[in-house]
Amino acid sequence: MDKPFKNVTVIGTGTLGTQIALLAGNAGYDVTVYDLRKGTLGETFARLRASIETKGIKPFVPWEQLEKVKEQIRETTDLDEAVQNADLIVESVPEDLKIKQAVFQELGEKAPPETILATNSSSMPVSLMEESSGRPEKCLNTHFYVILEGMNMADVMGGTKTTPEVLQKGVRWVRSMGCIALTVKKELLGFCFNRVWRAIKREGLWMWGNGYVDFKDVDRAWMTFTQMKMGPFGIMDSVGLDVVRDIETVYYNESKDPKDKPPQALTEKIDRGELGVKSGHGFYTYPDPEFAQPGFLDSTK
Ligand SMILES: NC(=O)c1ccc[n+]([C@@H]2O[C@H](COP(=O)([O-])OP(=O)(O)OC[C@H]3O[C@@H](n4cnc5c(N)ncnc54)[C@H](O)[C@@H]3O)[C@@H](O)[C@H]2O)c1
Structure with a gap:
């Protein structure tokens, strides 16, 4: 090597x-x-x-x-x-x-x-x-x-x-x-794939944070669409919600676009100590998150 x-x-x-x-x-x-x-x-x-x-x-x-x-x-x-x-x-x-x-x-x-x-x-x-x-x-x-x-x-x-x-x-x-x-090849805020992932994260946070959708439905759709074992909200729990907030804040400070601002509901979660996997609770509860349990993608429910 x-x-x-x-x-x-x-x-x-x-x-x-x-x-x-x-x-x-x-x-x-x-x-x-x-x-x-x-x-x-x-x-x-x-x-x-x-x-x-x-x-x-x-x-x-x-x-x-x-x-x-x-x-x-x-x-x-x-x-x-x-x-x-x-x-x-x-x-x-x-x-x-x-x-x-x-x-x-x-x-x-x-x-x-x-x-x-x-x-x-x-x-x-x-x-x-x-x-x-x-x-x-x-x-x-x-x-x-x-x-x-x-x-x-x-x-x-x-x-x-x-x-x-x-x-x-x-x-x-x-x-x-x-x-x-x-x-x-030349400097770009968000690099290569992180910009793609960021677009998904921003849309998901915006829809959930403004009360449009249940975050679990976003994850169910993503898991069905991509065959991945977790969706964007499960991934954000793995990253750490404080880390997610800090990253989103960098983009917001650059663009000043209100749609880029991390939602208030995310800040409230972080203030309650809900940081994701590392604190045992985020969007899901660990070590047995609902998305990993049988039935999460059950279409009859
Ligand atoms: N968490 C992810 O999924 C992820 C993915 C890609 C990139 N990143 C990036 O990686 C970096 C770290 O993120 P993380 O999630 O591992 O954070 P983390 O909070 O899990 O870990 C940060 C570590 O840095 C230590 N630390 C703090 N200040 C320090 C200092 N001055 N000197 C030495 N150590 C110090 C802390 O004690 C802690 O152990 C961030 O820039 C983040 O954006 C994170």
Whole structure:
């Protein structure tokens, strides 16, 4: 397998950072993870496994193998240690520009000068962070989807000064982990497939948030139409409703279109602590969401 790097560091081991770290370890990279809180890799792993197994989804790498990979990953809460040997650093911290810019600044100061910096942001182009790093030519977006649920793909996009070599290494890194690289040729808010998914998410949230439809019907239709095991609202629960709200807010701030504004009903859910799979309740209740139970698509009911 063609591998453009040896040592990879992931910053933030929540829902996505953990999946990226596991997949990188599985592909033979020497992986280090850093999070503000100790033990997040193991906690997130256990949560992901429970929720994905409940949905009846088998990751393309078996769980037993991922358990072994997890044991090989170096975990630290010391940023200097985390970045000292990194060829590539992928940040997967919350979808908040100020946090991401601060992380890019710290990485720019602490990582070796040749280290490439990638963001897993779901909505923000790396051009919003590249200057903070002091090395804009080595920055790029690599936006992974929920890999362990079978969405093995990532959008890859450069910033304003990213060199073609860095972009190409990003593509090779994505492919080396068994993911499809969706290359974006010039900077675009929302990247490639994320714009398509976003259109579905925005319409669903708007119809539900304004009382037009029951969210379960949207999911039933989607599951019947695509043969997927869950619909847009189930997927949003997996992503985390706070993360969804933050992503939608980035689009709204850009467009100022009222239809892009996350609905009030979503904010109320988040205020009640209903964050989706990670809090046990979102649109559905976990670990046994209604959409995974027999009868959800029963046409006689
Ligand atoms: N959740 C998804 O399905 C999904 C999909 C694609 C992309 N993303 C993107 O991935 C990024 C992370 O999302 P997530 O859902 O994994 O978030 P999450 O809330 O599950 O995890 C974020 C992690 O970052 C840690 N963190 C916070 N500030 C930090 C800092 N300064 N340094 C190091 N660690 C820090 C937190 O402790 C937490 O463990 C976001 O940009 C999001 O848009 C998420």
